[in-house]
Amino acid sequence: MQDWVQILIRSVTLLVVLFFFTKWLGSKQLSQLNIFEYITGVVLGGVVAIHISTLDSPIYYALIAMFVWFLIPYSVELISLKSKTFRNFMQGKSTVVIQNGKIMEDNLKKEHYSTDDLLESLRKKDIFKVADVExxxxxxxxxxxxxxxxxxxxxxxxxxxxxxxxxxxxQTVIMDGKVLLEPLANLSLNTNWLETELEKLNVSIENVFLGQVDTHGQLTVDLYDDKIAVPTPSQKPLLLATMKKCQADLEMFALATENEKVKQMYEKNSQNLQKAIENVQPYLK
Known part of the structure; x- marks a missing residue:
């Protein structure tokens, strides 16, 4: 077998194995790593790189080495979940560096964290004065x-x-011009409702790049053609404005009538409608 074919086979095989090992080790391997997880990632990558280019070494050597370096961190994770002492030793623990606006200098030295490092990290949090930190x-x-x-x-x-x-x-209900049925079902909606909403906007599903429904059931869309202007949803503002107009009309009718009984009816209904407006206003803004 030619060398380039062996390199190709080794690359694909070890890449697939590395993918599954990383997946089984969990999502922490893909986020910020602690010391042990960092070492594991470097070693696994090094094993793959060495055995891809070293054709004199059998590929099962690489598989054995990768399995060992998968088994060790996997076992460490299992033990860490059950023992806080072991977890603190292997992964470290949080250190207080500021308390009541006062920098804990001894803790900074212990973590080899300089004052410049601390100030830089605070600036990333949009904090420029240590005294502002509790x-x-x-x-x-x-x-x-x-x-x-x-x-x-x-x-x-x-x-x-x-x-x-x-x-x-x-919930994203349209993506790349196709309806996503599961998000629609999660909102207790169907395709008939979606088609009706799109008709209100005067667009077709095929022209929609992305369509989302918010918590209030309002559909917003982004079209493939950026030059086409989509009308801003106005149902909620219109409903709120209509309710306020009705409440104002009831007050006006109460002032216009001389019949005391009718006046009290208008005033009572005006007050009830005002309470209803206060209750639904957060949902209609």
């Missing part, structure tokens, strides 16, 4: 987790007592 942890992966002081945290709807509607992730 608490900061250096994770085993090298990532800095930061809790700003309360007065420096972004204002939320809860802080101002604002009621907001709950939201779920948007």
């Amino acid at each position: 608490f900061a942890l250096l994770e085993p992966t090298g990532e800095l987790s930061v809790l700003p002081k309360k007065e420096n945290q972004p204002l939320t709807a809860k802080d101002v007592g604002l009621k907001v509607a709950p939201e779920r992730e948007p």
Whole structure:
């Protein structure tokens, strides 16, 4: 067998094996690695590279070496899940580097983390003053987790007592001009509803590159032709405006009539409609 054929076969075989080993080791191998996972990845890659080009070495040598380096980290992961002490030793643990706005210098030295490293990591979190930090942890992966002081945290709807509607992730119902039935079913919708919504926008499914439905059942689309303008969804704003107009009309009718009984009826219904508007307004904005 010619050398180039052997290299081709070895490359494909070892690549497939490496793919499955990495997949079985879990998604952590694809994210930020700890020390042991980093070493494992380097060694597995080195084994593959060496045995692809070294034709004098049988391919099963590479398979044995890869299996050993798969078995070791896999076993370490299983033990780490059951023992925190072992997990702390193998993967490390978080270290407090800022507490109550005060830098913990001894912990920084222990982790070989310089002041410049700390300030750089804080700037990446859009924090430029150490005094603005309530608490900061250096994770085993090298990532800095930061809790700003309360007065420096972004204002939320809860802080101002604002009621907001709950939201779920948007569902993609059209991709590359094709309907995706499973996301539609998750929303308790069907193709008839989708076709009706597309007719309102005056577009066909084949012209849609991407279509998504939000938590309120509103369809938005992106077309293949960027020059075609798609009308902005207006059902919710129109409904809110209509409800407000009806409430204003009821108030006006109450002021216009001289019949006390009719006036009370208009005022009562106006108040009820105002409460309904307050309840649904977060959903219609």
